[in-house]
Each structure stands twice: as structure tokens, then as C-alpha cells.
Amino acid sequence: MSERLPAARDAGELVEVVAGADGSLLDIVDHLLNQGVVLTGEVVLGLADIDLIYLRLSALLCAADRILPRAGEGGEES
Amino acid sequence: MLRVYAVVRAGAGEPVEKGASGEMLRLVACGEIAAIVGEGADVSLSPEALRRHDETVRRLALELDPLLPARFGETAPDDAALVRALAPRAAELAEALARVAGCVQMTLRVFGESAEPPPSVLPEILDEPLTGPGTRYLLQRRQEAERARSLPEIAELRAALAPLLRAERVERHAAGRLLATAYDLVARGDAPRYAELVRSAAARADGPRVALSGPWPPYAFAPEVRP
Numbered sequence: 236m237s238e239r240l241p242a243a244r245d246a247g248e249l250v251e252v253v254a255g256a257d258g259s260l261l262d263i264v265d266h267l268l269n270q271g272v273v274l275t276g277e278v279v280l281g282l283a284d285i286d287l288i289y290l291r292l293s294a295l296l297c298a299a300d301r302i303l304p305r306a307g308e309g310g311e312e313s
Numbered sequence: 314m315l316r317v318y319a320v321v322r323a324g325a326g327e328p329v330e331k332g333a334s335g336e337m338l339r340l341v342a343c344g345e346i347a348a349i350v351g352e353g354a355d356v357s358l359s360p361e362a363l364r365r366h367d368e369t370v371r372r373l374a375l376e377l378d379p380l381l382p383a384r385f386g387e388t389a390p391d392d393a394a395l396v397r398a399l400a401p402r403a404a405e406l407a408e409a410l411a412r413v414a415g416c417v418q419m420t421l422r423v424f425g426e427s428a429e430p431p432p433s434v435l436p437e438i439l440d441e442p443l444t445g446p447g448t449r450y451l452l453q454r455r456q457e458a459e460r461a462r463s464l465p466e467i468a469e470l471r472a473a474l475a476p477l478l479r480a481e482r483v484e485r486h487a488a489g490r491l492l493a494t495a496y497d498l499v500a501r502g503d504a505p506r507y508a509e510l511v512r513s514a515a516a517r518a519d520g521p522r523v524a525l526s527g528p529w530p531p532y533a534f535a536p537e538v539r540p
Contacts, residue, residue, distance in 0.1 A: 259526065260360055260363075262420060262526045262529075263360075263363050263364060263367050264363060265420075265494070266367070266382075266420070266529060266532035266533070267363050267366060267367060267382075267384065267385035267532070268363075268384065268385055268386075270382075270384065270496075270532035270533045270535060271381075271382045271383050271384035271385070271387075271532050271535050272317075272319075272320050272381050272382065272383045272384060272387070272406065272535040272536070273383075273384050273387065273535070274317060274348075274383065274387050274389070274395070274398040274399060274402070
């Protein structure tokens with residue numbers, strides 16, 4: 236089974252690790268939208284309506300309903 | 314609606330951390346693996362939503378090991394649907410969990426001008442008269458794959474890092490100043506040494522600029538989705 240990491244429960248270490256990593260948007264977008272476990276298998280091409288700085292991901296594989304404005308929602312999805 | 318944050322081994326115990334929207338998290342088990350989910354969470358895409366999701370996964374990764382992050386926006390209507398989605402991939406996910414146990418991901422980006430790939434012994438082999446067309450084809454495919462994984466621009470640094478790598482995944486980029494990204498899996502305790510080696514190389518390098526981030530949960534070491 237996945238083991239609990241008792242030492243990591245220390246609040247000081249937690250803050251250090253969370254704050255210590257470079258949380259640039261490029262890294263976060265790359266990791267969260269281009270990597271990670273995909274379970275649904277039903278993905279379509281969509282474009283994110285956010286400033287991605289420089290990104291290789293000219294076409295993001297994402298579920299469109301999480302990126303594009305839903306029908307009837309006139310404003311931008313953000 | 315369930316929002317999926319990560320996959321862990323079954324029996325990991327209920328997560329203590331809360332989700333990106335402050336929702337309670339729980340496990341949905343499927344054989345020897347389980348998904349960490351939050352109920353009714355908003356998964357609208359925005360930079361802030363991505364940062365909150367990433368922070369949640371980081372905290373979960375500190376709580377539970379091994380852990381494979383789920384891609385942002387993975388949802389399921391209910392437990393049964395999620396189990397149906399997990400079941401066909403349970404074996405490969407369990408295998409991937411074993412691979413990342415005790416490890417973190419370091420992400421190394423290389424900027425600059427592309428270098429010529431290192432000379433290969435394959436052309437000499439290809440000139441051998443006894444080499445048949447099938448062998449030549451396979452050797453060329455292997456050479457192309459090796460070039461796609463190589464980072465000749467920072468060969469010295471890669472050689473220094475090699476003893477620390479449990480696994481690596483290199484992606485070369487076709488255009489722009491970002492030449493390549495290396496996703497390196499290293500033991501949690503080796504992350505400071507890895508960072509120090511990169512910092513030392515960056516300080517003296519007159520070659521391509523490298524940018525390091527990490528440690529991250531092992532985002533890049535989830536099993537590939539096959540068509």
C-alpha cells in the first residue's frame with residue numbers, strides 16, 4: 236500500500252517544500268495539462284484561453300468542457 | 314461529480330489533506346490501486362485553479378508515497394464510473410506506482426541553440442554488406458529514437474546526473490528557444506544533490522541555459538495512454 240510519510244506531516248517541512256519549488260506557470264501548465272494520469276480516454280483538442288507564456292503546447296489535450304465557455308455562459312471561462 | 318487528484322496504492326488510508334476547493338478527499342479503490350477524489354469540486358481552468366490543484370497534489374504527495382498525480386480536469390460522475398475507468402489500467406498504474414515509490418521528479422529545461430547529435434556507430438554498421446534491409450531499418454529507427462532522447466547540448470551535465478536517475482524522459486522541442494525538457498525521476502533524498510549539480514553546471518556553463526524546477530510529484534511518469 237502507499238505509505239504515509241510521518242516526517243512530511245511536519246508543517247515546517249510542508250511549507251518549505253511547497254514554497255521551495257519553482258512554481259512557474261510554464262511548469263505547472265506543462266505538468267498538469269500535459270502529464271499525469273489520464274483515466275477518461277475521451278479527450279479532444281482544445282485551446283486554453285489563458286496566457287501560457289512560452290509553451291510547446293500549441294494544442295492542448297484537454298476536455299473541452301473544462302476549457303471552452305459553456306453554452307449560454309456569455310463571459311470568459313477562467 | 315468526482316474530481317480526481319491522484320492514484321495511490323489501495324489501503325493507503327483516507328487522505329488528511331483537503332482538496333483544491335477545500336472539499337474533503339477520500340479514496341475510491343479498484344483492486345490494488347485507489348484514486349484520491351473530491352466531491353463536487355469546481356474544475357474550471359484558470360492559472361489560479363492550476364496552482365491550487367498543484368499545491369493540493371504536492372501536499373498529498375508529502376502525505377502518501379507512492380503517488381501518481383492525475384491530469385488536471387479528470388472527473389467521473391460517480392464511484393462506479395471511476396472504477397470502470399480505473400480497472401483496465403490498474404495493472405500498469407500499479408507498476409508505475411512501484412517505479413515512482415520514494416522518488417520525486419526534477420524538471421530540467423534547456424534553452425539555446427541546438428547542437429549536432431553525437432556521432433553514432435550506426436553508420437559503420439549500416440555500411441556492412443551483411444546488414445539486411447530489415448536490420449538497417451530497425452537500426453535507423455533505434456538511432457532516431459536515441460537522437461530524440463539525447464541532450465548533446467548538456468552532455469557533461471547529463472553524465473554527472475546519470476548516477477542519480479531512477480528514470481528519465483526527454484522531450485526535444487521542434488521550434489523556439491526551448492530546446493528540450495528532461496523529466497528526471499530521482500530518489501527523494503537525492504533531490505538536493507541533483508539541484509546542486511545543476512547549479513554548479515549553470516554557474517560555469519558558457520553553453521545553453523538550463524532552468525531547473527522541482528522537486529515535483531512524478532507528473533511525467535504516469536503510464537502513456539495508448540490509442
